[in-house]
Amino acid sequence: MTINDDHIRPMNFTSFAVERCIRVLVDGNGHFILPIDSRQVESILEPIAADIGFGPGFDYSLIETQIDGQSFAMVVEADRAQGALYVNGDYGGVWWRVVGYEDGFPNDPFVLATTDCQDSAQCTCMSLQRLLEPARVAVRVLDGAQIETVSNRPAEVLLLIESGDDCDDDEESQSELDSVSPWAGLKPEAAMVVPVKIQGLWDGTW
Incomplete structure (x- = not known):
């Protein structure tokens, strides 16, 4: 059928x-x-x-x-x-x-x-x-490096890291973003796309 x-x-x-x-x-x-x-x-x-x-x-x-x-x-x-x-x-x-x-x-x-x-x-x-509660994600960054990422429930996170003159043009940045589903369609200005892996569940307190 x-x-x-x-x-x-x-x-x-x-x-x-x-x-x-x-x-x-x-x-x-x-x-x-x-x-x-x-x-x-x-x-x-x-x-x-x-x-x-x-x-x-x-x-x-x-x-x-x-x-x-x-x-x-x-x-x-x-x-x-x-x-x-x-x-x-x-x-x-x-x-x-x-x-x-x-x-x-x-x-x-x-x-x-x-x-x-x-x-x-x-x-x-x-x-x-x-499931109706907003996902809360905490990303710990030290000297520009991601150290730890936790959330109160499973989540997908994308960091858009501005890098000024060192970043390639917008078209290359958008092309990289389009390859990461379901983030296609976002148009960040001069940003490096970094998919983030959740490393643990948040205990409910900041």
């Missing part, structure tokens, strides 16, 4: 979040999850957070709500569910999902992972959030 790359684009995520959800069981082995409505009464949900279905003595209903075009779920007392939209499926416990938000789409989260483990969801979210 041939994949048409013309319709594939990278996603420009601006933030990530963990959302607490209710898993909904459907016929067979299928399921889907819906984020929990902020109006959920915690005293109802907490005792059954790890349960599959409503056990004896729990006269509850699983309903669906809509807020700003998004679907949410709530567990409510059965006698308060009249007139509500029932979820097409059975209650399957509390789950979590990791979502990413794209620039310009604050109400359209993209689901990246789902799990029944809150710690796992939070760890995944924190790892993704770190």
Whole structure:
């Protein structure tokens, strides 16, 4: 099967979040999850957070709500569910999902992972959030020689070292730069191009 790359684009995520959800069981082995409505009464949900279905003595209903075009779920007392939209499926416990938000789409989260483990969801979210942090690179130079280079995460660094009259013309400098991907297109004035190899990870303090 041939994949048409013309319709594939990278996603420009601006933030990530963990959302607490209710898993909904459907016929067979299928399921889907819906984020929990902020109006959920915690005293109802907490005792059954790890349960599959409503056990004896729990006269509850699983309903669906809509807020700003998004679907949410709530567990409510059965006698308060009249007139509500029932979820097409059975209650399957509390789950979590990791979502990413794209620039310009604050109400359209993209689901990246789902799990029944809150710690796992939070760890995944924190790892993704770190990718949005700027790369911080420190280069130690002594008498014009690069001694050490460290960064807070993997990075590509290019030093453009001005050398005044000793530098060749701009065309030669640009030609050298064009050979170093992905730095093609930069047009430094009279500079020597020096690709830098990261020698260690930065510990988070300057």
